[in-house]
Amino acid sequence: MKFVDEYRDEQAAARLAALIRRRVTQPWTIMEICGGQTHTILKSGLEDLLPAEITLVHGPGCPVCVTPVELVDRAVAIAEIPGVIFCSFGDMLRVPGSRRSLLEAKARGADVRIVYSPLDAVRLAQAHPARQVVFFAVGFETTAPANAMAVWQAARMGLENFSLLVAHVLVPPAIEAILSSPQCRVRGFLAPGHVCTVAGYQEYERLAERYRVPIVVTGFEPVDILEGVLMAVTQLEEGRAEVENQYRRSVRREGNRQAQEIVREVFQPSDRAWRGIGVIPLSGLELREKYRRYDAATRFPTADSPREEAHECIAGLVLQGLKKPPECTAFAVRCTPETPLGAPMVSSEGACAAYYHYGRREAAS
Amino acid sequence: MSGFELSCPMPPTGQDRILLAHGGGGRLMHQLIERVFLSAFRDPALEARHDGATLEINGVRLAFTTDSYVVRPLVFPGGTIGDLAVNGTVNDLAMCGARPLFLSAGFILEEGLPIETLRRVTEAMREAAARAGVRLVTGDTKVVDQGHGDGIFINTAGIGRIEAPCEIGPQRVAPGDAVLVSGDLGAHGVAILSVREGLEFDAPILSDTAPLWEPVAALLGAGIQVHCLRDLTRGGLAAALNEIAQARGLVISLEEAAIPVSEPVKGACEILGLDPLYVANEGRFVAFVPREQAERALEALRRVPVSAGAARIGTVLDESPAAVVLRSRVGGRRVMDMLSGEQLPRIC
Numbered sequence: 001m002k003f004v005d006e007y008r009d010e011q012a013a014a015r016l017a018a019l020i021r022r023r024v025t026q027p028w029t030i031m032e033i034c035g036g037q038t039h040t041i042l043k044s045g046l047e048d049l050l051p052a053e054i055t056l057v058h059g060p061g062c063p064v065c066v067t068p069v070e071l072v073d074r075a076v077a078i079a080e081i082p083g084v085i086f087c088s089f090g091d092m093l094r095v096p097g098s099r100r101s102l103l104e105a106k107a108r109g110a111d112v113r114i115v116y117s118p119l120d121a122v123r124l125a126q127a128h129p130a131r132q133v134v135f136f137a138v139g140f141e142t143t144a145p146a147n148a149m150a151v152w153q154a155a156r157m158g159l160e161n162f163s164l165l166v167a168h169v170l171v172p173p174a175i176e177a178i179l180s181s182p183q184c185r186v187r188g189f190l191a192p193g194h195v196c197t198v199a200g201y202q203e204y205e206r207l208a209e210r211y212r213v214p215i216v217v218t219g220f221e222p223v224d225i226l227e228g229v230l231m232a233v234t235q236l237e238e239g240r241a242e243v244e245n246q247y248r249r250s251v252r253r254e255g256n257r258q259a260q261e262i263v264r265e266v267f268q269p270s271d272r273a274w275r276g277i278g279v280i281p282l283s284g285l286e287l288r289e290k291y292r293r294y295d296a297a298t299r300f301p302t303a304d305s306p307r308e309e310a311h312e313c314i315a316g317l318v319l320q321g322l323k324k325p326p327e328c329t330a331f332a333v334r335c336t337p338e339t340p341l342g343a344p345m346v347s348s349e350g351a352c353a354a355y356y357h358y359g360r361r362e363a364a365s
Numbered sequence: 366m367s368g369f370e371l372s373c374p375m376p377p378t379g380q381d382r383i384l385l386a387h388g389g390g391g392r393l394m395h396q397l398i399e400r401v402f403l404s405a406f407r408d409p410a411l412e413a414r415h416d417g418a419t420l421e422i423n424g425v426r427l428a429f430t431t432d433s434y435v436v437r438p439l440v441f442p443g444g445t446i447g448d449l450a451v452n453g454t455v456n457d458l459a460m461c462g463a464r465p466l467f468l469s470a471g472f473i474l475e476e477g478l479p480i481e482t483l484r485r486v487t488e489a490m491r492e493a494a495a496r497a498g499v500r501l502v503t504g505d506t507k508v509v510d511q512g513h514g515d516g517i518f519i520n521t522a523g524i525g526r527i528e529a530p531c532e533i534g535p536q537r538v539a540p541g542d543a544v545l546v547s548g549d550l551g552a553h554g555v556a557i558l559s560v561r562e563g564l565e566f567d568a569p570i571l572s573d574t575a576p577l578w579e580p581v582a583a584l585l586g587a588g589i590q591v592h593c594l595r596d597l598t599r600g601g602l603a604a605a606l607n608e609i610a611q612a613r614g615l616v617i618s619l620e621e622a623a624i625p626v627s628e629p630v631k632g633a634c635e636i637l638g639l640d641p642l643y644v645a646n647e648g649r650f651v652a653f654v655p656r657e658q659a660e661r662a663l664e665a666l667r668r669v670p671v672s673a674g675a676a677r678i679g680t681v682l683d684e685s686p687a688a689v690v691l692r693s694r695v696g697g698r699r700v701m702d703m704l705s706g707e708q709l710p711r712i713c
Contacts, residue, residue, distance in 0.1 A: 001628055001632055001635070004631070004635065008695060009692045009694075009695070010622075010694060010695050013696060014695075014696065040562075042695050042699060043693065043699060044693040044695050044699070045692075045693050045696075045697020045698045045699040046695070046697050047697070048696070048697040048698055049695070049696060049697055060537050090638075103384055103385075103386070104382065106385075107382045107383065107384050107385075108382065116562060116637075126661035190647060222693070222694070222695040222697075224697070226695075234644065251581075260507065294562070337392070338393060338396070341617050347637070354701070357700065357702040358699040358700050359699060359700060
């Protein structure tokens with residue numbers, strides 16, 4: 001398959017790995033931001049190809065993992081209101097709230113549906129005018145344009161039975177939060193290619209300069225990631241700290257202007273709590289005043305229930321790259337995909353899930 | 366922004382109700398079988414946990430199996446629920462090394478179902494039975510209120526005569542065995558999903574539903590000492606191999622690049638965010654054979670149309686702990702785990 005096979009090619013991977021080995025003279029810790037990249041690294045066994053000097057740590061780029069438990073609880077409460085059709089991307093369904101997950105709510109009779117696009121939820125609202133259709137808008141900059149478009153279309157069609165439960169988060173404030181932590185040991189970043197396809201990478205230039213850290217916009221295939229690591233290592237070894245673009249087949253510096261416009265039309269930045277991390281200023285999106293009537297959180301006021309957290313879970317540390325999943329005492333013992341203590345164990349972009357499914361066994365290395 | 370609160374993000378939850386994932390062929394389903402069914406119905410034939418039970422009556426070795434079919438849509442590219450219901454049970458018998466002989470069919474019909482749809486399904490069953498050389502000899506019909514069924518649910522049970530000279534099952538898998546698959550993977554699950562998701566391709570992806578006794582007979586006829594067979598239905602290749610690795614306590618080592626997946630299925634899986642190694646097949650199986658017979662087994666399989674795309678994908682290693690390990694396309698090694706529940710489409 002074109003645009004896939006050439007980026008999973010064994011010879012290309014071996015060539016890049018050899019270049020990295022040649023270039024490295026000292027230990028470097030590099031963080032890949034996106035959970036999709038984490039999964040490629042584990043699924044392809046990329047760490048086997050890298051020299052011992054390179055440590056890859058996994059970042060907070062799993063939108064499902066960082067969605068606060070209060071919001072999951074609210075989603076479950078709304079889904080359980082009779083007459084509501086609650087739509088979500090598949091990833092979100094297994095994440096347990098304080099009481100239960102959306103999947104468990106579905107088993108108890110809630111009408112929870114998996115959709116591939118928020119526009120499918122808009123179509124459902126058109127098809128079921130007597131019912132309330134709510135879409136759980138989870139994601140980074142990548143999914144924001146389609147979610148904004150759904151609201152914009154609903155407004156244009158005068159659809160009053162459609163609303164959005166907004167849980168949008170933004171990457172650059174999260175990188176800044178990680179860099180400004182005194183415990184930070186990350187020396188270079190692989191920035192998320194799909195987020196930058198939409199948002200561009202101008203904002204990252206300020207971060208690279210201010211924190212003296214190389215940031216390489218990187219794709220998601222094994223060869224992309226190895227090339228991203230090579231570019232980051234080259235900068236580190238040469239003492240440079242710039243933004244470079246490995247994912248040139250998709251990303252332009254200014255991003256996708258049209259997509260940015262629709263996001264700006266519908267959303268505005270807001271402070272946002274990240275599950276396991278805490279509140280990061282201006283790290284999320286909320287609906288603008290003009291579109292506030294499509295906000296499911298105000299349309300369906302639900303009482304905040306007291307939330308219970310499992311004390312053993314170190315998801316907050318994992319999401320900041322301070323610990324790796326196997327360092328958690330609960331990992332694969334008390335925390336498994338069937339009995340998760342933290343969201344990273346059940347999301348398809350979660351670091352704990354990646355280690356559990358692909359890397360749990362010594363014999364694999 | 367230093368010094369975040371490092372709170373722990375999630376409460377423990379237990380499952381006290383059946384989730385869809387309990388039927389997904391992954392770990393949850395296995396837990397359900399172990400904790401509810403096996404503990405209630407203890408029996409040596411059941412505890413062998415093969416695709417069917419193998420029984421001996423007056424010196425005649427028989428295989429006996431049953432399966433229920435719930436699929437939406439009832440008619441999909443390449444098949445219907447009717448073909449599935451015949452082929453699925455025929456294949457469970459074939460995986461015991463048994464020639465399928467007799468089937469039963471139980472129908473649970475939903476009030477309001479067009480008779481024409483039922484005719485189309487039964488016609489497909491008749492054709493599938495003829496193709497598999499099996500007789501449909503007894504049946505049952507029930508009708509449920511509208512809204513209490515999904516059009517048609519079918520249960521089939523089957524009896525076959527075991528023709529394999531030795532027992533076939535996970536317990537016979539040995540270090541050094543070659544692991545073969547009978548063809549390209551993932552077509553059935555992708556055919557169903559692409560209809561459900563309204564995806565259109567230049568050429569539609571057709572389900573691989575097919576009877577598998579012929580290729581099994583070809584292996585036995587070629588004198589291959591077949592150690593284990595497993596059809597790759599729910600949970601796909603990953604579930605089947607993990608079950609066998611766990612049952613036998615060995616490592617199964619695979620070459621990702623050797624696992625056949627067609628280009629259209631690869632493309633659809635990329636779009637849908639699925640891994641073809643976990644997607645259901647209805648006309649594919651995995652065979653464990655002695656290493657020195659691997660080439661001959663492949664030749665025998667490739668002479669039969671339904672297994673013309675057979676390939677060797679790996680080897681059984683004398684290592685522990687039990688696992689399925691895969692050498693990725695780019696040369697790294699990793700575990701290929703069993704899914705927890707169903708594969709769910711992802712965000713981005």
